[in-house]
Amino acid sequence: MTSIVRPRKTSVKMNFVRNDSKIGISIPGHFQCPISLELMKDPVTLSTGITYDRQSIERWLETGGRTCPVSNKVLKEGDEEEEMIPNHSIRRMIQDWCVANKAYGIERIPTPRTPVTREIVEEMLSKIRMASREGDRNRCSCLVQKMVVTAKESQRNRRLIREGGAAQTLSMSFENFAGVSVESLGNGVSEEILSALTMLFPLDKEVLRHVGSPESMNCIVSILNFGSLTGRLNAALVVKELVSSGREYLIAETQGLVEALTKLIREPVSPQTTKASLIAVFYMVRSDEKVASQFADMNLASLIVEKLVDSDRSMCEKSLAVLDGVFGSENGREKGCKHALTVPVLVKKMFRVSEMATEFAVSALWRLCKNDAGEVGCLIEAVQVGAFQKLLLLLQVGCSEGTKEKASELLKLMNGYREWECIETMDFKGLKRPF
The missing domain is CATH 1.25.10.10 (Leucine-rich Repeat Variant)
Structure with a gap:
């Protein structure tokens, strides 16, 4: 049995060009691994007498295979380590074949360790x-x-x-x-x-x-x-x-x-x-207010807010998660409220990154607005940058129960400050209010 290998997808480097035409090389069947059908780099023989490439048969055994893939005979306990015998003869023959076809760009397979x-x-x-x-x-x-x-x-x-x-x-x-x-x-x-x-x-x-x-x-x-x-x-x-x-x-x-x-x-x-x-x-x-306060003392909240302005999805999700945790402390919330970018960035990241990022952004905003200590600065600013409409949209499209509760509470808190809205709301006129 032989197989025609073309220089498109193969573990062996084969860029064959002669007279501007690609040339196929026939690999002898006994040089191919019965599992991967590729040229064997480290041929080993099982107790059943069948030879495989070591990497292929090891992957087969590690994924639960307990039989010889070709003969279907049940392998004895320990076959994968004690009876997986290197086939030096086949390996040397493969190496000689590679050397003989060097002119076609085939590299000699190194002797495995x-x-x-x-x-x-x-x-x-x-x-x-x-x-x-x-x-x-x-x-x-x-x-x-x-x-x-x-x-x-x-x-x-x-x-x-x-x-x-x-x-x-x-x-x-x-x-x-x-x-x-x-x-x-x-x-x-x-x-x-x-x-x-x-x-x-x-x-x-x-x-x-x-x-x-x-x-x-x-x-x-x-x-x-x-x-x-x-x-x-x-x-x-x-x-x-x-x-x-x-x-x-x-x-x-x-x-x-x-x-x-x-x-x-x-x-x-x-x-x-x-x-x-x-x-x-x-x-x-996430669960230690004292530690959150320590990170707030290091101005981590301000640092992360500034990094959130331009960060990829993965970095954004992790940054919002940390920001939500830091805002779990009074010190963190105080420093977050004082930074001019905090609320605008949190609102902007809703629906812009991922569902996870949106939920962390809502939670962080909820912590700031709920614990505004009588001040309404964060609430008014959130309304001004469009948080009310985004939260309405979030409830319409669906979210987790925890996020739904926080979004509903935020909407109730913001409801008395709708006159501060500074965005065009025509795109949201069809949304239903939950209260």
Whole structure:
């Protein structure tokens, strides 16, 4: 059986041009993986005698396949690791075929690396633990880097590393080195460990306990402030993982964390870092008024309002979520009311970004207007920029129950200030008022 491969969609680079016409190359059938029907890069043979490309058969097994796809024979327990034998003969034949067809642009398939085993993983992690106990930062850093490279080679490697307890080993090692600030580490072992941990999300409770200890958190704050660009991103991702797991009330007590996260939002390192910081802040302020007030003291509300003027959908949703949380504190609402752009930006973002953004914008506006302490400045300004009509429209098109209640309450509060409307309302004349 042969298949004609054209240079359009294939894992092998095939840009064949001769006399301005494309030439098809026939790949021998026994060089093709029975699953992907593509040229095998790492052929392995199962106990059934059928040869597959390693990546294809591993994906088959990881998704629940327990039979040989070709013969349909049930595979014995452990076939995927113990009896997945590299077929060196077929691999060398494929490489020779690639070399013979080099003139047509076919690149030689490199000899694949030997995949890791549970024994190799255990030895690797044992060496990391030993280097950590001995305080050998250079050796630990090299070992962690090697583990990361190994994990990136394949999903199977990453799974075995995760199942071998890598997260526990890394978190304990991080805690061991956490007593030294990042400025004096030199080799950045703490950053290397955080980078490896981000590959193993979600983290279990034991791992979170080590990473969330006072010593570890002080080190994380130091990396947020003084680490490399990648180090800051990974530190922000770990903080996000910590606070999203229900430990926000403990993490928020870490000295300097509020300032460090605010700085990453004020002085962006990268879009990913900013988004991770915003999510971490959201979890910290959503149910703790004291923490929300701390972020308000850092002028986070004003900072986010200004960023909302020109931000993409993802950034806008996260920013509005944080703003809603900060307005949960009296301090946050006070600072929000004083900023000239707050109300106009909140009203403008309704229906402009997404359903989620609209609901956060309504909630933030509701917090400002409901708790206006007798002042009607926010209410009048909201009416002036068209909030009344947008809220009416929101009730007509539908929204969640919580948002519906807040929108209805806002409409009742604004109803007495309709004379302040400064927009053309003809487009909304058909809307029905809910009261």
